[in-house]
Amino acid sequence: MISFDPTDNSQKARDWYRKMALEQMRPISRKYDEEEHALPVEWVDWYWNNARSGAPGNPVGATDGFVQVCIQAEELCFGDAALYLRMPTAALGGSAVGAAGTQEQRDKFLRPFREAGHPIWGAMAITEPNAGSDSAAIQTTARFDEVTQEWVLNGTKIFCTAGEGASQVEGGFVVVWATVDKSLGRGGIKSFVVPAKTPGMRLVGLEKKMGIRASDTATLVFEDCRVPAGNLLGRPPKPKTEAEKASDPRTGDKGFKGAMATFDASRPIVAAMAVGVGRAALDFLVEELGRQGVPLRCDAPPREVTALERDVLDMQAELQAARLLTWRAASMMSRGKSNNLEASMAKAKAGLAVTKITQKAVELLGPPGYSKKLLVEKWMRDAKINDIYEGTQQINQLIVARRILDYSSSQLR
Amino acid sequence: MIEFEPSEEQTLIVETVREFAKSEVRPLSRESDESAKLPGDLLARAHELGLVAIGLPAEFGGGGTRSAVTGALVAEELAHGDLALALAILAPSLLGLPVADFGSDAQKAALLPELIASPACTGTLAVVEPRFDSDAYRPRTTARRDGSDWVLDGAKCLVPWLDGVETVLVLAREGESLAGFLVPADAPGLGVTPDAYMGVRALPLAELKLTGVRVPADARLGGVTGPDLRALVARGRVGLAALGVGVARAAFELARDYAKERQAFGAPIATKQAIAFKLADMAIELDGARLLTWEAAWKLDRGEDATREAALAIHQVRRVALEVCDGAVQVYGGHGYVREYLPELLLRNARGFACFEALTLL
Numbered sequence: 001m002i003s004f005d006p007t008d009n010s011q012k013a014r015d016w017y018r019k020m021a022l023e024q025m026r027p028i029s030r031k032y033d034e035e036e037h038a039l040p041v042e043w044v045d046w047y048w049n050n051a052r053s054g055a056p057g058n059p060v061g062a063t064d065g066f067v068q069v070c071i072q073a074e075e076l077c078f079g080d081a082a083l084y085l086r087m088p089t090a091a092l093g094g095s096a097v098g099a100a101g102t103q104e105q106r107d108k109f110l111r112p113f114r115e116a117g118h119p120i121w122g123a124m125a126i127t128e129p130n131a132g133s134d135s136a137a138i139q140t141t142a143r144f145d146e147v148t149q150e151w152v153l154n155g156t157k158i159f160c161t162a163g164e165g166a167s168q169v170e171g172g173f174v175v176v177w178a179t180v181d182k183s184l185g186r187g188g189i190k191s192f193v194v195p196a197k198t199p200g201m202r203l204v205g206l207e208k209k210m211g212i213r214a215s216d217t218a219t220l221v222f223e224d225c226r227v228p229a230g231n232l233l234g235r236p237p238k239p240k241t242e243a244e245k246a247s248d249p250r251t252g253d254k255g256f257k258g259a260m261a262t263f264d265a266s267r268p269i270v271a272a273m274a275v276g277v278g279r280a281a282l283d284f285l286v287e288e289l290g291r292q293g294v295p296l297r298c299d300a301p302p303r304e305v306t307a308l309e310r311d312v313l314d315m316q317a318e319l320q321a322a323r324l325l326t327w328r329a330a331s332m333m334s335r336g337k338s339n340n341l342e343a344s345m346a347k348a349k350a351g352l353a354v355t356k357i358t359q360k361a362v363e364l365l366g367p368p369g370y371s372k373k374l375l376v377e378k379w380m381r382d383a384k385i386n387d388i389y390e391g392t393q394q395i396n397q398l399i400v401a402r403r404i405l406d407y408s409s410s411q412l413r
Numbered sequence: 414m415i416e417f418e419p420s421e422e423q424t425l426i427v428e429t430v431r432e433f434a435k436s437e438v439r440p441l442s443r444e445s446d447e448s449a450k451l452p453g454d455l456l457a458r459a460h461e462l463g464l465v466a467i468g469l470p471a472e473f474g475g476g477g478t479r480s481a482v483t484g485a486l487v488a489e490e491l492a493h494g495d496l497a498l499a500l501a502i503l504a505p506s507l508l509g510l511p512v513a514d515f516g517s518d519a520q521k522a523a524l525l526p527e528l529i530a531s532p533a534c535t536g537t538l539a540v541v542e543p544r545f546d547s548d549a550y551r552p553r554t555t556a557r558r559d560g561s562d563w564v565l566d567g568a569k570c571l572v573p574w575l576d577g578v579e580t581v582l583v584l585a586r587e588g589e590s591l592a593g594f595l596v597p598a599d600a601p602g603l604g605v606t607p608d609a610y611m612g613v614r615a616l617p618l619a620e621l622k623l624t625g626v627r628v629p630a631d632a633r634l635g636g637v638t639g640p641d642l643r644a645l646v647a648r649g650r651v652g653l654a655a656l657g658v659g660v661a662r663a664a665f666e667l668a669r670d671y672a673k674e675r676q677a678f679g680a681p682i683a684t685k686q687a688i689a690f691k692l693a694d695m696a697i698e699l700d701g702a703r704l705l706t707w708e709a710a711w712k713l714d715r716g717e718d719a720t721r722e723a724a725l726a727i728h729q730v731r732r733v734a735l736e737v738c739d740g741a742v743q744v745y746g747g748h749g750y751v752r753e754y755l756p757e758l759l760l761r762n763a764r765g766f767a768c769f770e771a772l773t774l775l
Contacts, residue, residue, distance in 0.1 A: 002423075002482050003416050004708050010415070067415045298724035299646075303546040317729040321701030324708060328417045328700075335418075345697045394690070401689035404669060404696050412689055 010068040013060040017072050020051065021079025026375075029080045032214035033378050037206050040086055040214055048088050048119040065334035066265075067327050070272035074323070077276030078283075081382045082214035084273065089113060091162050092266055093122030096175040096191055099262040100233040109193055112171045120172040120196070121165030124262070125157035125220055132159075133395045135177065136186035136256065140222065142178035142232075149229045151192055153178055153200070153222040159207070161389070163218025167203050172196040174220065175233065186256040193231040200225030211381030265333060267343040267390055271326040271350035274386035278319050278354030281361040281379040286312065288365065311364060315357045322350040341403040348396035351387035358383040417704070423483050430490040433462060438494025438502075439663075445615035446758055451501055451575070452615075459502040460532040464491075469509050473525035479513075481648070481710035484775040485655035489703070492659025496762040497615035499656060501534075503773045504573045508536025508582050510774045511593060511645055515635040520595065524580060533577030539569035539621055540584045540649070540771040549584070549646045549770040554623060556585040556594055556633075563587075563594055563633060565626040570608055571772060574619035582634060583623065584642060584771075591642045593634035602626040612761035647723035649771030651713060654706040654723075656773060657730035657766050658699065664741035664759045665695045672744050688744060695737045702726070702733040710775060731766045738763040 006014065024046055032040045050057035063069055076084040090097070090113045097109050112120055131137040140155025153176060157163075166172045173195045181188040194201055200223050207217040289296060289308070296312050297305075325346040332339035358380040362369040369376045387393050402412050419427060437459075441452045460466075464487055469475025491499035509528050512520055528535050541547050542554065547570075554567025565585055572581065581603075582593045596603060604622035633639045669692055672683035682688045709722035741756040742749035749756040 001416055001418065001420050002707055002711060003414060004711050005415065007414050064414075298721050299550050299643075301546060301548045301551055313724065313728050317705065317725045320708070320725060321698075321705055321729060324704035325697070325701050327415050328704060331415060331417055342700075345700060348693070349697050349701055397690045397693040398686070400693035400696060401686075404692060405673060405683050405689060407684070407689075412684055412686075 006071065007064050007068070009061060009064050010071050013063070013068055014071050014075055016060055017075035018078065021075050025076070025079030025083050029083070029375055029378065030372075032080075032083065032086075034213075036208060036213045037216065040083060043083050044086065044088055044119050052088065052113065054114040066268065066330035067334065070268055070326055070330045073269050073272040074276040074279065077273040078280050079276075080214070081273055081277050081385075082212040084276075085161055085212060085215035086165075088119035088121055088165070090122030091166075092124035092262070093162075093166060093173055093175045093193075095266045095269075096124050096262045097122075097193065097233065099265055100191060101193075102234060105193070105230070105233060109173055116171045118169075118171075119165075120169050121162045122172055122175070123160050123162040123166035123218075124175045124177075125160040125163065126177045127159040128156060129158055133392055135260075136189065138177055138179060138189065139182075140176065140178040141182070142180050142190060142192060144180070144229070145226070148226070150226040151229065151232060153192060153194065153225040153227070155222050157220045157222070159389070160218045160220055161215060163220055164203055164206060164216035167194075167196055167201055167218065167220055170196050174201070176220075176222065189256045191233045192227055193233060194222075194225060194227050195231075198225055198227060210384065211378065212385050263391060264338075264340050264343045267347040267396075268326050268329040268333065268339070270386060270390040271322065271329070271343075271346040274347075274350040274354045274383065275319060275323045275326060277379050277383045277386065278315075278322070278350075278357040281354075281358045281376055281383070282312075282315050282319055284374075284376060284379075285315075285361045285364060308364065311360060315360060318353040319357060322346070322353040325349050341400060344391070344396040344399040344403075347391060348393055348400060351393055351396075354383045355387045417707075419482075419486060423486055426483060427486050427490055429462070430464065430487050431493070433459070434490050434494030434499075438491065438498050441498065442495035442755065443752070443758065445495070445498060447752070449609070449614040451498070451617065455498060456501060456534070456575070457532040465503060465505045465509060466529045468506070468513075469525060469529050470513055470521070473521065474529040475509075475513075475525070481651060481713040481775040482707060485651060485706055485710040488652055488655035488773065488775070489659035489662065492656040493663045494659075495615070496656060496660050496759075496765075497613040499659070500573060500613060500616050500772055501575060503652075504534045504537060504575055505529075506774050507538035507573060507771070508580060510648065511538065511582055511634060511642070512536075514644075515593070515640045515642065517631070517636045519631065520634065524595075527579075531577065534573070534575040535577050536580045536582070537573050537575070537578050538582045538584070538771055538774070539572040540646075541569065541571040541768065543568050543570035543620060547768065547770070549649070550591060550643060552584055552586050552591070554583065554585040556587040556592055559627070561630045562627050563630065565594060565596065565623045565628070567623050569621040569623070570618075571610075571769065572608075572619045572621055573772065574605065574607075574617050576617075581621070583621070584645075587633075592639050593642050593645075594628055595632045595634060596623075596626060596628055600626050600628065610765065612758075612763070612765045643720070644718075645771060645774065647709075647719045648713060648774045650723040650727040651706060651709045651719065652773040652775040653766060653769050653771075654702070654709065654726040654730040655775070657727075657734035657763065658703045658706055660759055660763050661695075661699050661702065661730075661734045661737040664738040664756060664763070665692070665699055667755060667759075668692060668695065668741035668744040671748075682744070691740055691744065695740050698733045699737060702729045705729050713775060727766070734763040734766055735760075 179188040205219040329342040467476035468479040471477030608618040705726040709726040712719035738760040
C-alpha cells in the first residue's frame with residue numbers, strides 16, 4: 001500500500017531524537033565547530049549513556065525498518081551533522097560488517113557497541129590519496145601470512161570519518177579495504193576489520209575542513225599491520241567444504257561487490273542526513289521570515305507571488321522530493337529488495353538539493369545569514385559534504401545511468 | 414507504515430490502464446495532434462474501462478471506490494499514452510467529482526446517472542480565465558444574486574468541451590468565497606468559442622463568455638449557501654501533477670531508448686556521460702516528482718487539507734515535466750524537433766502545466 005504514515009515507533013523515535021537534537025546538540029554546535037579537533041566530551045558521554053543501542057535511557061525500541069533509521073538520522077543531523085558523525089557508534093564500519101560479514105563476525109565486532117564500558121567508535125577506510133571514487137584502484141595491500149595465519153596490511157587511507165576514535169579507542173575498529181592481488185583488479189579487493197590499537201595502524205593526521213568540523217576525518221597509515229584470518233569480512237581465507245557452504249550461504253565470496261553492497265545500505269542514511277541539514281536551514285528560514293512578518297503563501301495570486309515565496313516553495317519541494325526518494329530506497333531495503341538504483345537516486349538528489357537549499361538560505365537571510373552569530377552559515381558548510389562523500393554526485397549519477405540504461409561498468413565508464 | 418508499493422488491486426488497475434494506453438492511446442497520439450481531433454471511438458472504448466465511473470457514487474451507477482492515489486496512478490498511465498487524450502478520457506470527472514463531493518441530492522440525481530452511463534462527456538468544468546494572471550482561487554468571473562436567481566458575468570478559457578456537453582460547472586467569485594454554478598450549455602448569454610493552444614491539440618477546448626447568464630437559485634453547487642470550493646483546486650493540482658509525471662515518463666523512456674540506438678563516433682550516444690548523466694537526472698527528477706504527487710494524493714484520501722502538498726507537487730511537476738521533455742528533444746537532437754518523432758509534441762504538451770488548473774480532478 002502506498003502510505004506516508006510513519007509507524008508509531010518511528011514517530012516516537014522522531015520525537016525523541018528531535019528533542020535530543022535541540023537539547024543536546026544545538027547548544028554545543030558552534031563550540032565544536034570552532035574547536036575543530038576537540039572531542040565533544042559532553043555529547044559523546046551523553047549519547048553513550050542515554051542513547052546507544054541498548055542504553056537504559058533509550059525509550060525507542062528496536063527499529064522497525066530502515067525508514068526509521070533514516071528518520072532518526074534526519075533528526076540528529078537536523079541537530080548537528082558533525083556531532084552525528086562523532087557519535088560513539090559502529091557507523092559505516094558497522095554497515096560494512098552488517099552487509100558483508102558473517103553472523104559470527106557481526107556478533108563479535110558489533111556487540112561491544114552495546115556492551116563496552118566506555119564510548120567506542122567504528123569507521124570504514126576506503127579512500128586513498130590516489131583512489132577516491134575509483135575505489136577499484138586502491139593500492140593498500142593485504143598479504144596472507146601462511147605461517148601465522150594472519151593478514152598483513154600495508155598502505156595509506158585518507159578521509160576516514162571517525163577514524164581517530166575508531167583507531168585509537170580500544171573496543172572499536174576500522175574496516176579497511178585492501179587488495180589481496182592487484183592483478184585481479186576489483187575482484188582482488190576485500191575488506192578487513194582492524195581493531196583499534198592494532199600495532200602497525202597509525203593515526204597520522206586529521207583534516208581541517210570547510211564544514212562538519214566536529215567530525216574526525218583521519219589519515220591512517222598501515223605498516224605491516226597484522227589481523228587474524230577471521231577478520232577478513234565474509235569469507236574465510238581457505239576454500240570451504242561443500243557442507244560449510246551449504247550451512248551459511250552468506251559466507252560466499254562477495255569480494256568487491258559485497259563491499260559495494262555496503263553503499264546500498266549507507267547511501268539512504270547519508271541522504272537522510274543531508275535532508276536533516278537542509279531542513280535545519282529551511283525551518284530556520286521559514287521561522288525567521290515568520291518573525292519578520294514576511295508572508296509565505298502557497299496559494300498566492302500568480303502576479304503577487306514574491307521571489308521569496310517562490311524560492312521557499314522551490315526549497316520545500318526539493319527537500320521533500322529528496323526525503324521521499326530517501327524513504328523509498330530505505331523502504332525497499334527493509335523489504336529485502338535490491339535498491340542499488342534507488343539508493344543512488346536518493347543520494348544524488350539529496351546531496352545536491354541540500355547544497356543548494358542551504359546556500360539559498362544564507363542568501364535569503366542577508367548579512368545575518370552569512371554571520372557566525374547564527375548557525376545558517378555552518379549548515380551551508382556542513383551540507384556541502386553530502387554531495388561529495390559516500391559517492392559524489394557524479395558517481396551516483398553514473399550508477400543511476402548504468403542502471404536505467406542497463407549498461408555494465410565497462411559499457412558506461 | 415511508510416510504503417511505496419501500490420496495493421494488489423492498484424497494480425491490476427495500473428497494468429490494465431498501461432496496456433490500454435500502450436495499445437489504444439499512444440498509437441493515436443501523433444495523428445490526433447496533427448488533426449486536432451479526438452479519434453472516433455476512443456472515448457467509448459475508454460468508457461468501457463470505467464476509469465471515471467469507478468470513483469463515482471454506487472447509488473448512481475458508479476463504482477463507489479474513490480481513491481486519489483489510484484486516480485493518480487491511472488492518470489500517469491493514461492498521460493504516458495498521450496496527454497490530450499488522457500484529459501479527454503478523464504473529462505467526465507470534471508463535473509462528476511464536484512457534484513459527488515459537494516452537490517445537493519437533487520443535483521446528484523439530476524446529473525450523475527447520465528454522466529456515469531453515457532459514453533459521451535455530458536458535463537465539464539470552467540476554472541481558468543483568459544488573462545495573464547488567471548488565479549484559480551480568485552476568479553474575476555462573478556456571481557451576484559438577482560431576486561432568487563444568480564447572474565454570472567466573466568470569461569473562462571481552457572474549458573474541455575467534448576461533444577455532448579450539456580452542463581458546465583462555472584467557478585465564480587460570490588462575495589469573498591469561491592462558488593460553483595451549474596450552467597446549461599445552451600444558456601442565454603453564454604458564448605462558446607473553440608480555443609486552440611500550442612499543445613493538447615486533440616482535446617476540444619472552449620473559451621466561454623458569460624454575459625448576464627441567469628441561473629436559478631438551486632444551480633449553485635451544494636445549494637443556496639454552497640461550500641467553499643478551494644479544495645477543488647488542490648484536487649485539480651494533484652491530478653495534473655500525476656498527468657505531468659506521465660508525460661515526463663514518456664519523454665524519459667523515449668530519450669533513454671533513442672540514446673541506446675543512436676550511434677555517434679562509433680558508439681551509442683548513451684555511452685557518453687553528457688547524455689547518460691542527463692538521462693540519470695531525468696530519471697531522478699521524475700521519481701521525485703511522482704513521490705510528491707503520491708503524497709499529496711494520499712493526503713487527499715485521508716480527507717485532510719492538501720493545499721500545501723498539492724502546491725508543492727504541481728510546482729515541482731511544472732518544472733520537471735518541462736525539463737524532462739526538453740531533455741528528450743535535446744537527446745534526439747534534430748530529430749527531436751521534427752514532427753516525425755514524439756519529443757516535440759511532449760514538450761509542447763508539458764508547457765501547458767504552467768497554466769492548467771483543474772483540467773482534471775482526483
